[in-house]
Amino acid sequence: MASCGTITFIFGFFIFITAVNTSSMNVKCSTESVGEHGHESLLNCVVETAADDQIRVVIWKKGEEILLRYYDEELTLKPGYRFADPSWMNTRNVSLLITNTVVTSEGEYSCKVHTYNGDDGSTVSFKVKAKYSEPRINSIPENIPPNTDSTLICKSEGGYPQGEIRWFDENHQDWTKSSKMEVIQTDNGLYQLSSNLALLSGSTFSKYTCVVFNSSGGKEGEATYEITSIPEVYGSLGAEEGGKEASKIVAPIVVIGSLLVGLLMVLLYKRRSHQARRPSAAPLMGPYMHGGGCHHEECRQEAEEVMDTNSPA
Numbered sequence: 001m002a003s004c005g006t007i008t009f010i011f012g013f014f015i016f017i018t019a020v021n022t023s024s025m026n027v028k029c030s031t032e033s034v035g036e037h038g039h040e041s042l043l044n045c046v047v048e049t050a051a052d053d054q055i056r057v058v059i060w061k062k063g064e065e066i067l068l069r070y071y072d073e074e075l076t077l078k079p080g081y082r083f084a085d086p087s088w089m090n091t092r093n094v095s096l097l098i099t100n101t102v103v104t105s106e107g108e109y110s111c112k113v114h115t116y117n118g119d120d121g122s123t124v125s126f127k128v129k130a131k132y133s134e135p136r137i138n139s140i141p142e143n144i145p146p147n148t149d150s151t152l153i154c155k156s157e158g159g160y161p162q163g164e165i166r167w168f169d170e171n172h173q174d175w176t177k178s179s180k181m182e183v184i185q186t187d188n189g190l191y192q193l194s195s196n197l198a199l200l201s202g203s204t205f206s207k208y209t210c211v212v213f214n215s216s217g218g219k220e221g222e223a224t225y226e227i228t229s230i231p232e233v234y235g236s237l238g239a240e241e242g243g244k245e246a247s248k249i250v251a252p253i254v255v256i257g258s259l260l261v262g263l264l265m266v267l268l269y270k271r272r273s274h275q276a277r278r279p280s281a282a283p284l285m286g287p288y289m290h291g292g293g294c295h296h297e298e299c300r301q302e303a304e305e306v307m308d309t310n311s312p313a
């Protein structure tokens with residue numbers, strides 16, 4: 001009698017499946033929804049049921065908190081929530097409208113519906129996003145003279161979820177590693193980003209770009225800072241630079257000049273002592289110093305030899 005039991009079981013199962021399919025109604029919601037801070041948001045749900053069926057109960061909750069309840073032909077709403085479709089009863093579009101989306105609107109929402117044909121429910125995971133403001137760059141000092149240590153500060157706020165600030169130079173090289181970002185979550189849950197990029201003197205490029213990326217890596221905005229110098233500051237520095245340049249030229253001239261003067265003096269002295277022919281000069285200078293002191297050919301040759309070995313290479 002085992003086969004009889006099996007047949008009965010299969011038959012019963014078949015009837016069960018058919019019963020579920022025909023007598024049930026379904027609540028179909030979008031599983032995920034994203035809303036924008038400060039705007040209306042829609043949590044989309046529709047009831048799929050037979051044409052002659054009628055909705056008797058609708059309950060929208062966030063966690064355990066009831067936001068909307070239609071029961072006993074009576075509608076109860078928490079401020080800030082309502083049916084998105086005013087004719088929901090006929091259209092069976094039971095979507096929930098959040099009239100003013102804030103960061104704390106994020107969460108799991110559930111919708112339960114009861115009709116003459118049955119009960120069903122579904123959930124929606126709701127996320128919030130907010131766009132970051134256009135970034136702004138300031139510098140410390142306010143005007144960066146060339147060859148000075150400085151800091152660029154880039155700020156952007158009002159975004160959600162947490163984003164990121166990155167820095168690039170004019171050649172698109174990433175300088176983010178040299179920066180420090182500070183993140184502040186304000187009372188309304190939105191983020192304030194501030195990033196400091198330290199610039200060392202001498203290693204600076206002329207242009208820096210600060211780019212704000214949202215949490216999913218999308219670019220939200222950018223600002224560019226050009227390192228320009230104020231004319232006066234540049235002028236005075238230019239003069240200083242000019243002075244340095246001049247001294248670079250003057251120094252060798254002075255050295256060469258004194259050498260020439262020295263050489264001239266030596267020559268003059270030589271000439272004078274030669275012309276003077278003081279008898280005392282010869283012994284004083286020694287016989288080897290100049291030909292004038294030598295009277296013999298032998299001595300002259302000796303003098304020349306000594307001068308050769310003495311003369312610097």
Ligand SMILES: *[C@@H]1O[C@H](CO)[C@@H](O)[C@H](O)[C@H]1NC(C)=O
Nearest residue numbers: 042044045046084085093095
């Ligand atoms: C439900 O109604 C809202 C408001 O009219 C509409 O924006 C939404 O698209 C509707 N949903 C469906 C599934 O039709």
Ligand SMILES: *[C@@H]1O[C@H](CO)[C@@H](O)[C@H](O)[C@H]1NC(C)=O
Nearest residue numbers: 129161214215216217218219
């Ligand atoms: C990030 O930015 C991209 C591109 O602009 C956008 O498509 C995406 O929705 C944004 N994501 C968030 C979480 O803001």
